[in-house]
Amino acid sequence: MERPKIKLELSVSDKVIEALGYLAVAAIWILLLANYNKLPASVPIHYNGAGNVNMLGDKSSIVVLPLLATVLFSALTILNKSPNVFNYPVAITKEKAAQQYTNATRLIRYLKGGIVVIFGIITFRTIQTACKQADGLGTWFLPVILGIIFIPLLVFLVKSFKTK
Secondary structure (H helix, E strand, O other): OOOOOOOOOOOHHHHHHHHHHHHHHHHHHHHHHHHHHHOOOEEEEEEOOOOOEEEEEEHHHHHHHHHHHHHHHHHHHHHOOOHHHOOOOOOOOOOOHHHHHHHHHHHHHHHHHHHHHHHHHHHHHHHHHHOOOOOOOOOOHHHHHHHHHHHHHHHHHHHHHHOO
C-alpha cells in the first residue's frame, strides 16, 4: 500500500526549532573561524569513551566537525521533506498519516538539532583542549550525548504508538 503524500504545515514551535538548528550550524562555524588562528599545529582528533584525548592530528582536521554537522543537518533537512518514506512502528492510514508524519518530522527536527549541539560541544571542547583550557571532553559527555539522542527518540516513539 502506498502511503499518502502530505504537505505538512509547520507550527510556530517547529519553525523556532528549525531556525535554532540553522543558528547552531552557523554558530559552530563562527566558533571555529574565530578560534582557528589561535589553535596549535596539532589538535585532538579522537577521544575515548571517558572523554580523554587518545589521538592528535593536524589543526586543519578540526574543520571536519562543523563540516559533518552541516552535512548531517542538511541531509536530515532534505529527508524530512518526505515523511512518507520513513519507517514507522505502526501502519500508516490516510486518517492518521498527518499525525504520524508530524510526529516523525518533529523527531527528525529534534535529532538534527541535537546532532548539531553534539558537534558544537565537541568543537568547543576540542578548541579548549588544544589551547590547554580543558582536558578532553569530560566524563559527562557520553551520558549527555546518549540523552540528547535517545530521550527524544523514546518520547516520539511512545507518541507514535499512542496515535495508533
